[in-house]
Structure formats: C-alpha cells, structure tokens
Amino acid sequence: MTVRWEWRTVAYYVGLIAAVVGALMLVPLTVAMLSQEWAVAVDFVLSLSVAVSSGCGLMMLRPHRLPDLSWAEGMVIAALSWLVATPLAALPFWLSGQWLSYLDAVFDVMSGLTTTGFTLIQNLDYTSNGINMWRHFLSWLGGQGVIVLALTFLVRSLPGAVRFYFGEAKGERLEPNIVHTARAIWYISLVYLAIGWTALTMLALRLGLAPGRAVLHGLWAFMATWSTGGFAPMAQNLGYYHDGAFEFAVMLFMIVGSLNFHLHWAVWTRDRREIWRNLETVTFATTVTVLAVLVMWDMSRRGLYAGTAALLRKGYFLLLSAHTGTGYATVAPDQYFGASGPLALAAVIAAMLLGGSASSTSGGIKAFRVGLIVKSIVWDIRRLLAPDSAVVIEKFHMFRETVLDDRLVRSALTVVLLYVLTWAAGTAATAAAGYDLAQAAFESASVTGNVGLSAGVTSAAMPAWLKVVYILQMWLGRLEFMSVFVLLAYLWRGMWGR
Amino acid sequence: MRWRDWWEDVTSGLTELGRRHLAGVALELGAALLLAAAAAGLAWLLSGGRP
Numbered sequence: 410m411t412v413r414w415e416w417r418t419v420a421y422y423v424g425l426i427a428a429v430v431g432a433l434m435l436v437p438l439t440v441a442m443l444s445q446e447w448a449v450a451v452d453f454v455l456s457l458s459v460a461v462s463s464g465c466g467l468m469m470l471r472p473h474r475l476p477d478l479s480w481a482e483g484m485v486i487a488a489l490s491w492l493v494a495t496p497l498a499a500l501p502f503w504l505s506g507q508w509l510s511y512l513d514a515v516f517d518v519m520s521g522l523t524t525t526g527f528t529l530i531q532n533l534d535y536t537s538n539g540i541n542m543w544r545h546f547l548s549w550l551g552g553q554g555v556i557v558l559a560l561t562f563l564v565r566s567l568p569g570a571v572r573f574y575f576g577e578a579k580g581e582r583l584e585p586n587i588v589h590t591a592r593a594i595w596y597i598s599l600v601y602l603a604i605g606w607t608a609l610t611m612l613a614l615r616l617g618l619a620p621g622r623a624v625l626h627g628l629w630a631f632m633a634t635w636s637t638g639g640f641a642p643m644a645q646n647l648g649y650y651h652d653g654a655f656e657f658a659v660m661l662f663m664i665v666g667s668l669n670f671h672l673h674w675a676v677w678t679r680d681r682r683e684i685w686r687n688l689e690t691v692t693f694a695t696t697v698t699v700l701a702v703l704v705m706w707d708m709s710r711r712g713l714y715a716g717t718a719a720l721l722r723k724g725y726f727l728l729l730s731a732h733t734g735t736g737y738a739t740v741a742p743d744q745y746f747g748a749s750g751p752l753a754l755a756a757v758i759a760a761m762l763l764g765g766s767a768s769s770t771s772g773g774i775k776a777f778r779v780g781l782i783v784k785s786i787v788w789d790i791r792r793l794l795a796p797d798s799a800v801v802i803e804k805f806h807m808f809r810e811t812v813l814d815d816r817l818v819r820s821a822l823t824v825v826l827l828y829v830l831t832w833a834a835g836t837a838a839t840a841a842a843g844y845d846l847a848q849a850a851f852e853s854a855s856v857t858g859n860v861g862l863s864a865g866v867t868s869a870a871m872p873a874w875l876k877v878v879y880i881l882q883m884w885l886g887r888l889e890f891m892s893v894f895v896l897l898a899y900l901w902r903g904m905w906g907r
Numbered sequence: 908m909r910w911r912d913w914w915e916d917v918t919s920g921l922t923e924l925g926r927r928h929l930a931g932v933a934l935e936l937g938a939a940l941l942l943a944a945a946a947a948g949l950a951w952l953l954s955g956g957r958p
Binding site: 600601604657660661664665668673676677678681684685690694697698701702705706709715716717718719720721724725729 | 927928929930931932934935936938939940942943945946947949950951953954956957958
C-alpha cells in the first residue's frame with residue numbers, strides 16, 4: 410500500500426516535468442516559424458502535443474493530497490525526470506530525419522541536457538534554425554538543471570522541494586528558500602545571457618555573418634558556452650569562426666560558466682572577496698594552470714604549435730574546454746587527439762575528469778572535492794608531524810570558514826571513486842567495441858565528465874550498445890551517482906518489496 | 908499600478924542591477940581575464956618569446 414502511494418506522488422512530479430518539456434518546445438517552434446521552416450514547425454507541434462499530453466496523463470495520477478516528499482522520493486524524481494524528459498525531447502530530432510535512429514536522437518538529447526556536447530546528427534551544416542535552437546536550448550536548460558526549471562516556474566510552495574533540488578547534484582542553496590534559489594540561478598544565467606549574447610553577436614557581425622545569422626550564432630554559441638555544453642551549429646565546431654577574438658570571448662565565458670552558482674550569488678550580493686578566497690576557485694585556477702603548462706609544453710616541444718598565439722588558441726583553449734567541461738574545439742579531433750603527445754593527452758584526460766565547480770553547469774569530479782582531498786592530505790601530514798597529544802585542526806574557506814572533518818573527506822572520496830570506476834568501465838566498454846585503449850580512455854573521460862571532446866569514437870556508426878553505455882555514463886556523471894542509486898533501490902523495492 | 912510607479916520600479920531595479928550585480932559580473936570576468944592572461948604569459952615563455 411505504501412509503495413503505491415509513493416509511486417503516484419513520484420508520477421505526478423515526473424508528469425509535471427514532462428509537461429514542462431513540451432511547453433519549452435514553444436521556443437524552437439517560434440524560431441522555426443519566424444524562419445519559415447514549416448515542416449520543422451509541424452514536427453515541434455506534434456512533439457509538443459505528445460509531451461504535454463503524456464505529462465498531463467501522469468499528473469492525473471496524483472494522490473488526493475500531495476504528501477511531503479522524503480529524501481528518497483526527491484532523488485527518485487530527479488533521476489526519473491531525466492529519463493522521461495529525454496525521450497520526449499528527442500521527438501523533434503527524430504521527426505526531422507537528421508538522426509539515423511531514435512536512439513541517436515535520444516543520445517543527442519542526453520548529451521544536450523547533461524551539457525556534454527557530443528552529437529550524432531547528420532549534415533549539421535544544413536540543419537534548420539528550429540532544430541539548432543532546440544539543441545542549444547536543451548544544453549542551456551540542462552546547465553541550469555531540469556529540476557531547477559520546474560521549481561522556478563511551476564512550484565511555489567512545494568513541501569520537500571529541497572529534496573529533489575539536491576537530487577540533481579546542485580549542492581548548496583543560494584537562498585534559504587529553495588524556490589528563491591532556483592530563481593536566483595535563472596537570474597544569474599539571464600544576466601549573463603544578455604551580456605554574452607550581445608558580445609558574441611557583435612563579434613559574429615564583425616566576422617561578416619548576416620545580421621539574422623549573427624544573432625542566432627551569437628545566441629547559440631553563448632548558450633553552449635555558458636552551459637559548458639559545447640554544441641555548435643556548424644560541423645567545424647568553433648573552428649568555423651576562425652577568429653581569435655571570438656575564441657577569447659568564449660574562453661572567458663567558459664571560465665565564468667564553470668563557476669559555482671553559489672559563488673556568483675555571493676560575489677554579486679554579499680562579499681566580492683569570496684572569489685579570491687574560495688577553496689574551489691583557488692583549486693580550479695591551480696589545476697587549470699598546472700595542466701595548461703603540461704599541455705602547452707608538450708605541444709611546444711613537439712613543434713605542434715610554435716608561437717604564443719597558436720599555443721593559446723589551440724593548446725590552452727583545448728585544455729580549458731576540457732577542464733570546464735565545455736568540449737568546444739578550435740581544431741579537428743584528429744589534430745588534437747591524433748597529433749598531441751601522451752603527456753598532453755594525459756593532461757586533457759585529467760582535466761576532463763576533474764571538471765569545473767560544484768553547483769555549476771559543469772560536470773566532472775569538481776574542484777571543491779579536489780580541494781578537499783588536497784586539504785585532507787595536508788591535514789594528515791600535519792597530524793603525523795604534531796605531538797601525539799596535539800589536536801590538529803584543518804580549516805578551509807568556502808563561503809564560510811569550515812573545519813575539515815573525516816565525513817566531508819569520505820563523501821568527496823566516494824564520488825571521486827565512483828567517477829573513476831565509471832570512467833574505467835566506459836574505457837573497458839569502448840575498448841571491447843574494438844577501439845584502441847588511448848582512444849577509449851579519452852572518449853570515456855569525455856563522456857563521464859560531460860565534456861564532449863572526441864577521440865573519434867562517437868559517431869552514428871558506433872555500436873548501438875555503446876551508445877546506450879554512453880547515455881548511461883552521461884546521466885550518471887551529471888547526477889553524481891547518488892540519485893541514480895536511490896532510483897535503482899526504489900525500483901528494486903517496488904519489484905521485490907524489500 | 909500607475910505608470911509612474913511602474914517606471915520607478917523598473918529604474919530602481921535597473922539601478923540595483925547596475926550598482927551591485929553588474930559590478931559582480933565585471934569582477935568575475937576580470938578574474939577570468941586574469942587566468943587567461945596568466946596562460947598567455949606561460950605560453951609566451953614556453954614558445955621562447957615567439958608571437
């Protein structure tokens with residue numbers, strides 16, 4: 410009896426999110442209509458109808474009175490929402506005929522929503538504005554979080570809302586009220602959208618793109634940069650623009666996009682010094698700089714890129730794109746993967762796994778956890794050097810002074826271990842599909858860290874089962890495991906009653 | 908709400924945005940610029956001073 414009651418509550422909220430996905434298709438539908446792409450518009454109308462009606466169908470299962478959500482239910486809703494939203498959002502892609510199968514379309518939606526950036530689309534250069542808008546919009550929405558979206562627009566005083574907010578691995582709240590937190594996240598993103606869209610549109614105009622195209626390319630490039638997603642409207646990725654100023658602007662927005670939303674809010678509203686003192690920003694700046702030196706040194710000594718500008722635009726850009734989880738590239742995969750030495754590749758793989766900040770649009774292990782682990786090593790050394798009777802306290806600053814304890818370190822190490830295991834499993838699966846080990850390790854790191862840089866594995870021609878493995882890896886990496894484990898336990902209990 | 912109240916709301920909102928939040932944006936972009944400048948310096952050193 411208890412299981413049935415929980416199931417109806419979960420179904421209601423998941424249905425709500427499915428209906429939201431349908432409503433969001435109004436945005437690409439509008440772009441398609443303004444661009445006079447009538448066939449694409451019909452695809453969106455059909456998909457929208459399916460998403461809204463299935464969402465409303467699920468919502469009708471709501472119990473008479475919505476109960477307060479438990480932590481487990483919150484996490485199950487977060488994990489399940491992604492699984493329901495993904496096939497619905499894939500409908501317009503599938504109907505467009507630019508994806509060879511429905512699985513390929515689902516792959517691209519999961520790639521967009523998890524801000525990974527891999528794509529299996531065919532003829533990208535000839536893609537309609539409506540479909541391109543949906544691709545980039547999905548990536549942008551995914552950066553904010555599907556749950557954040559639902560909290561912002563639909564839920565005003567949801568009991569237990571905080572529980573499914575945390576289920577999406579968004580971390581700490583910006584404001585005491587969870588709905589205000591969701592709105593603050595949107596406010597930050599919208600302010601940056603206005604700034605970034607304007608800047609990139611101006612740069613695209615300067616490059617000679619027609620005004621309408623410049624506006625759309627500016628919008629899409631910003632959406633994919635801010636969300637650290639890495640989708641691009643052209644097959645050459647960012648190399649299409651071939652412009653140092655455009656790449657430099659993207660670099661700045663990649664860095665800012667990978668910062669913690671909590672940090673943005675603290676800097677904007679409370680304490681400007683937080684940006685210099687925060688453990689996460691200090692760790693991120695350190696790892697980016699150290700890994701960038703390795704990549705640029707390796708490329709330089711091999712004579713791959715000789716001058717300062719080339720090292721910055723190719724080497725540093727690649728590293729930054731990997732570390733922030735964006736996955737943009739200024740050169741083709743066979744240039745960065747095929748021509749780079751083992752040291753540069755190892756550094757890029759490490760960067761992809763490390764990722765950006767917690768509670769940001771980035772994936773990966775996150776700088777906060779890396780910083781905590783480094784602090785714990787320092788703490789251990791200090792404890793070993795101190796007299797037996799001494800009590801050694803290690804502190805760190807992340808929005809406030811906090812005393813490091815074993816519980817925090819253990820939780821960080823658990824996530825790191827799960828990331829490494831997922832990466833290893835993905836590497837083994839890719840190698841089992843016939844790709845060489847270096848390619849497999851690179852691609853798996855890119856999938857697990859939600860990056861999108863490819864070593865040439867991801868394509869429509871890869872085995873279907875490997876696409877499914879990558880879809881699961883992207884999902885696990887984005888939700889940081891716990892929500893998915895709780896969902897599996899919930900399903901197990903539903904099936905076996907234990 | 909009269910149009911004057913509405914206009915005051917809009918202008919005070921924009922003032923707040925400009926005074927506090929855009930200063931935060933400028934600081935964040937400045938920090939990103941600093942990180943990129945450090946990388947440019949390192950790239951210059953590693954390339955032996957070649958442009």
